[in-house]
Amino acid sequence: MDLVIAKKDLLRLVARCQGVADKKSAMPALANVLLSAEGNVLRVAATDLYLAVTGQATAEVAKAGSVAVPAKDLLERVKMMPDGPVQIVAKDGAQTTLKAVGSPRRYTIHGMPGTDFPALPQPSPDAPSLELPIDVLSTLIARTHFSISTDETRAHVNSALFEWAGERVRMVTTDGHRLSKMEITVGGTNATATMLIPLKAVNELRRLADESRAEKEVPAVRITQSGPNAFFSIAGMQFSVKLVDAQFPPYQQVIPSVTDRSVRAPRSAFSDALKAVALAASDRTGGVKLAMTAGTLRITSESPESGNGFDEVPVDYAGPDLTIGFNAKYFLDVLAAIDDDEVILGISGELDPAVLRPGTESAEQSYVAVVMPMRI
């Protein structure tokens, strides 16, 4: 393998791949990134066997071939290269030389033959695929990722449900105590898809989407479902993930369609008050009580060892008094994920789920978070 590529392109590819490379794996190959040159492109790939990421950039390829080199070592060395073209040469024994064109700076790295690297999943050519604006994917994830269960033993909730029905895309997540659901209409599309994307992949997708949004590169992400895998193509990077094969809980049943009372509260004041009061909650459980009376929402915490906390927020509420306990963190996550000035808190009784919605709803977007109460 012998090629020349711009440092900036190489750096971007290697940096994105090394996040997926698995340094701790028992399979040493997984700590590597795969470099393969063909035609006029260099492809860089990494995998931990659940996730795989591949990216490509144009290069002057003098001799095609492939080699796998330690991800971290490569990244560090590429960073040290002066800006401009970089030459990569791999000998048969996988000895790889990285050289700055027009400068004496060079490194040799001991790699392994590219053929030793695990084969990466490929979508079958006839697999259905859809395109989604990157902003939409980003919003779906931002509003729901925090309520994914972190319990790896429960795969069906250690993942996000991604659904596409007609023009509507939806992401739903739950950890068993709370749930969030974001829906967006994507005009002019018509597709049907359901997949459970594991938490680790959601985090990686989020990073990719945010990065490419920041660079304002490509406005869309292409999603392909093929066999047990899903493939996401964003800004020249292809990202594949083994989907979770399990049944997501019947979420529709637990989202109350109406609640007996509804409180309209200023989002940031509510959030600040919750944060302040939760600080004093017992055993750092975050357990707080919300007491609603006409026009006011009182937030209290009590703890045998750290004393009490209290604050109140003026709200739009006219119903009877009610007090109900919650884990403040569950509310705070939601309040941080939405950007409306106001939120609507719907509550029926002290043992019933609470519903949080943004103060304004549109036909294009709908968001709802459900939080189960805590008996304190």
Add this chain to the structure above:
Amino acid sequence: MPAEGRRIHVLPDDLANQIAAGEVVERPASVVKELVENSFDAGARRVSIDIETGGVALVRVADDGHGMAREDAELAVLRHATSKIASIDDLQRIESFGFRGEALPSIASVSRFALRTRRHEDTEGTEIRVDGGGPFALAPAGCAAGTTMEVRDLFFNVPARRKFLRATSTESAHVTEVAMAAALAQPAVTVILSRDGRVAREWLRAPSREERARGAIPDEVLAPARGERGPLGVEAFLSRPERARTGATALWIFVNGRHVRDRALARAIAQAYGSVLEPGRYPVGVAYLDLPHDLVDVNVHPQKAEVRFADGRAVADALYKIVAADLARAFGLPTPGGPWQRGKMRPPPEDEAKGTPWTFQAPELPASGARPSWHSVATEREDATGGEAAPAARPPEGDLAMAAVGAALGQLAMREVDPASDRPPDTRPSILPPASVAASRAGAPGPPAARYPTADEIGAPVERRVPFGSLRYLAQVRSTFLICEGPDGVYVLDQHAAAERVTFHRLRRGWESRAIARQKLLFPVVVEVSAPEAALVEESREAFASAGLDVEVAGATSIAVHAVPHLLARATPERLVRDLLGELGRTGDRAYSGAIDRALATMACHGSVRAGDPVAPEEVAALLAALDEVDFAGHCPHGRPIVMRIGWLELDQKVGRR
């Protein structure tokens, strides 16, 4: 017919037997106990126990003992027929297990009972059958030498009692416990327990108590402790402190070969571990106490599960001293006389002779209500060093500082004693030889003549001295240990053990104030259980709720969990339900709070940060601060040490700076 006006009449035999049975026979396990003890009394070398359906359908005990002649066999099923004692005098020195002549008639009155027996010298055996009391049927029978007793359909004629029997697994567990106790009591007898036709446990004849104990408890490394004080001889084989359990269920105590449940004795043994065992925790192991028969009354409990000593406190105290001395040596525990005097419970006689102030051997157990805590350490330290300020302000080296710490720990090394429960044994030495009277009097409070600690000793598990909250967190290593810097050395904490300890403490506090915060679940979690377990859930909804679990029976063999303790949100609801079911099922409802305690400990374990979990620095800070709240003895609820300190002195010495 009673005459006119007469109200009091003698009960018919059957009724009298059934009433007696109410006391002697509580459940299949009590039948097993009585029958096996009879076999032991008959000089058996081998006893097989067979049970079906937890012993409710069948208990069969077969032995190769001396058997009975036909006339004796007839008598055996009569009330107060015994071959074992004949007079009041005999009752004063009972060496056999049986003495009342009550067991067989009682059992026979509440079951379908059959006995087959043949003496070695007889050619023909005898079979006797009794159905729920009633008249017995006798027939000659061909059988092996020895005796076989069969008890079928226990309580078939006493529905009220049958109702109180628990799940098969629970009854089975009780039988196993009785068999284990029997095996430990008689090392020279082979005991085989079969359940529903399959051998469940087998204890082969062993040459000594020690070998029997080790064979019966193969999972533990048992340290021997032996000694005599006055008339009391003790032979004990006990686990390391980190293997201790909540409750004394795995601590087997025998008095003159009789298994007893005696809280005072169990506590004396636990106290011998000093501060490394938290109150309420007991080691795993076996302790044999032997003393002259006339100093123990065995006739105080219908199931002979208790004995009364002529002087209970003296026995407990002597037991404590014997065990403490050997344990300190075996485990390198801080001895009650000060943490640095390892393996030196008693001064060498020369020292005494020379009048050296070797004052600090085995002091009295602390008075009720003594509550060691960090604060008391601080005060002690201040006193001992002339009121110096916060520990952090003092240079960590020097004899003086160490002596002061030693003094403080000397006060602390004893466990807290629950003021509400039985008082600890005191040192009134009625059984003790006069020498030890003097010794214990000399053990007045005061700083010990602490010798300079060796580096090795400083590395021992740390007593609580510096507030955890004041430690500076440095790093997590191997995703398991938290490394912190303190004023007196480097601290290494086991993150899981520490988190578990804190969770347990909070859960228990929550449980005591009936205020465990419960997080409701969006989707009720359905857990498959057995039918008796479902019944148990139904019965103990309260218990579940008090432990923070809202459960409902969802079907004959399934239950639905609607809320879990907030503190344990990391654990799966199913896990928690099983933890609690396991503990409740085992005890019935007797030692209810003990079961809850154990369940909370297990739940805390399943709901806490584990080894391998990454932790954020803020979490560590919170954990350290929380550890200070905990009534802390340096061990997790399962008894594993949580923290270890490497003193500066030791570090210096290791790298050759000193």
